[in-house]
Amino acid sequence: MSTIEFQDRTTSSGWQREVAEETIRGHGVIVAAYFDEGCSRRLPWRERPAAAQLMAAAEHPNRPFDAVVIGEYERAFYGDQFGAVLTALRARGVQLWLPEADGPVNLDDPVHQALMLLLGSQSRREVLRARHRVLAAMHVQARVQGRFLGGRPPYGYRLADAGPHPNRAHASWGRRMHRLEPDPATAPWVRWIFQQRATGRSVAGIARELNDRGIPCPSNADRDRNRHRTRHEWIIRTVVGILENPRYTGRQVWNRHGAGTTGLTHHRAPVQPSAARGWAESEKVTHPALVDEAAFLAIQGMRAARPTQHGHTRTYVLAGHVQCQLCGRRLDSHWVNGRPGYRCRHGHTSARNRPPELAKNVYVREDHLLDDLRVRFAEAAGDDGSAIADHMRSNDLTITCGGPTREVKACRPPCALATIDETVGDQLLLL
Template sequence: MKIAAAYIRVSTDGQLEYSPDSQLKVVRDYAQKNGMLLPESFIFQEEEGISGKQAEKRPAFMRMIGMAKQKPKPFDCILLWKFSRFARSRRDSIVYKTMLRKQLGIDVISVTEQLGDDKLSLLLEAVIEAMDEYYSINLAEEVKRGMLEKVSRGEPVTPPAYGYRIQEKRYIPNSETAPVVRWMFEQRAQGISCKEIAQQLNEMGIPTARGLRWEARAVEYLLQNPVYIGKIRWNPHRSSGRQETQQPSMLTEGNHKPLVDLALWAEVQNQQNRRIRRERQCLPKRCYPLRGLVFCSSCGAPLVKSARNALQCCGYAHGNCTISHYIPNQRLEEWIYCTLDADLSLQNLQMAPIPHVNPESLLHLQVEREKKKLERLRDAYEAGAETLEDYCREKARLQARLTTLTADMKRLSFPSVAHKPINISSLLRSNQITGQEKNRLLHTIFKRIVFDSTKNHLDCYYQTV
């Protein structure tokens, strides 16, 4: 008796698909009629709404593929309601079906689109895959077209912003959170920073729309959202989140009530623009020695360099930490160097001479190593362990690395280097090496450094052999 697995997926196509239970019932009936055993542990079902465009974003699918690679193979075939449930992308369909059928000996069967093993069936399956991909692309275009039309009419196409709720296809002010939005705009117009506003909201116990603590960047994003002056902003080229995009957003007049007036909005935007200009002027350009090495004793966040050439807790800067750990960068560096002198007597500790190594030989070894990586990558793709997208991306990266190394071998000259002992303490205080090189050297000495501003105390944790 053959052992079968089942893959069930329902996306967002509405009435065009069977429900998960209906799909599973059809699959069970097929297995029973064809003398197949379908264990409960081999039923892989996605959560509703999961798209079939990318296999990597389907947890149940990837779990099924991972189990199929086990030896001996756990099941003989995979049953689907339709081939479209397996993948909406021809690339994914070809890659995973080839791996399952040819390398693992596991067939993929559509119980409603039954095909044979002849050449015509192979052609029909390819046509079905192409139609499924066309349907998916066309559906996405139709959905985007519908959303563009709604935006042009001033109707919402996204979940309501903080301070609003949706009722009858329009934003309605939320009686509980709308006053909070107005208060945030008023505070920022008075010169209160986004970090301080986030801290006050957290102290008052007011959560975000998702029930989380406020951060400075969340406050900043809210204050730049034109929905609060009665407009609808939507970017059809951006999927989700606050990431930057090169494509322009649509901005239309909405059908909802503004929460702030234009004068207050303009003043807040001026405050934001002035802050951005100041930060860009004072932004540190180079890697500094203590980067990624010093951490806050209160919240554990790293201390990062501020515009005033000082370090401050990252959590405090975002409004998540209540204790400031501000300290001038130069002062903290000298403090750490003195601690090194006292703990390890680095005045007498010197770096051992480095054995002479021909740099050209090292470059040659790196070139050979990258070539072997390319060979292993090709073998992994042919074995089905890598998707086509991952394979192409990693191949391009390795080839670019090979080109750079080859150019270095032709361009660089390698003079002989005289080796002499170097005093580490003096080296760290000098200008002989860059801030990035100092940072690497300190990371080889320290695991982490914890700064407690309330006690004015450092805890240094050294690397161990």
């Protein structure tokens, strides 16, 4: 049985043994039983403890059995696993009996060959159909009903009773629904994080102050649900996760995936879930919001400007959109001679040694890049280049530098350059 939370071993193994005994009645008796718990049928037999023990026992010449009988095909095999197991058993002189074949399986028989193909396809279809039904149902429950579908509540919230379960059978068993409500101890700090970020403060600065103040981080504030966490301090990734989570706008979210970035570089609209990523957001507000949607949208893609020793801030319009063609890393923003630029030092700031054939560093001026980009993106051209940067960000474009030419290509997170179909028109060769 694949799940131990929703099935009973005695019941499950009992009815499968009855089927096996009926199959071999008049031909033999069962001398050993092998039953796996908590193992998906998609796992190969060598990764299932009991199945692996059975195959190991079959290799001994003094084994107490000469055949293996399966209680139900779908519980034992998935896809083309049957053929591999049958071949291994036959090589050791062991027969394989199935209730569906009403005895030993003989793959030399065309009828048995067709039956095994049918059972393998049916086993795979059963898994896919169950997965599709569950995911589709949970998607609708989150999007239309706004139901909380389990898991750890986000930092700043706690679970509250929401009444009887809407399914009558579950309600009769005493199951209750849950909803999110602000946690008095942590919700103020979530609001503070959003407020600080809205003023342009860096994520690192927010994390440092939280640690300096001794504010419990999510894993420390809820130890019962975070026993697998060993670190008890705020890190940048934790703050970023809070700032990117649409749940704080009061909408329920299910099956959300991360963007694969280390900063807030993607615009996300909490009222328009990404179907391509497979996550859903509720159509209505389902719990008290800790930040309004306008403020949440405003900080997505925000970059904190670093003040200089003179109190001025330096702005890098193309920060995060320039990549080294030689080593594949993003170029660092670098101020030289009173103007912005970008550089890469190929391993001087990483754990990898710099290949000797590479140049010591790559440096490119921002104004040179903008001049080239204005020629290509004339419709997005502006005096300060902000319109060009917005266009590149919305289309996931990245400039690669360091070789004899510079290119603009689409970049699919995490920072992996992809070849662009020339018919799309998003590839640009900058000479």
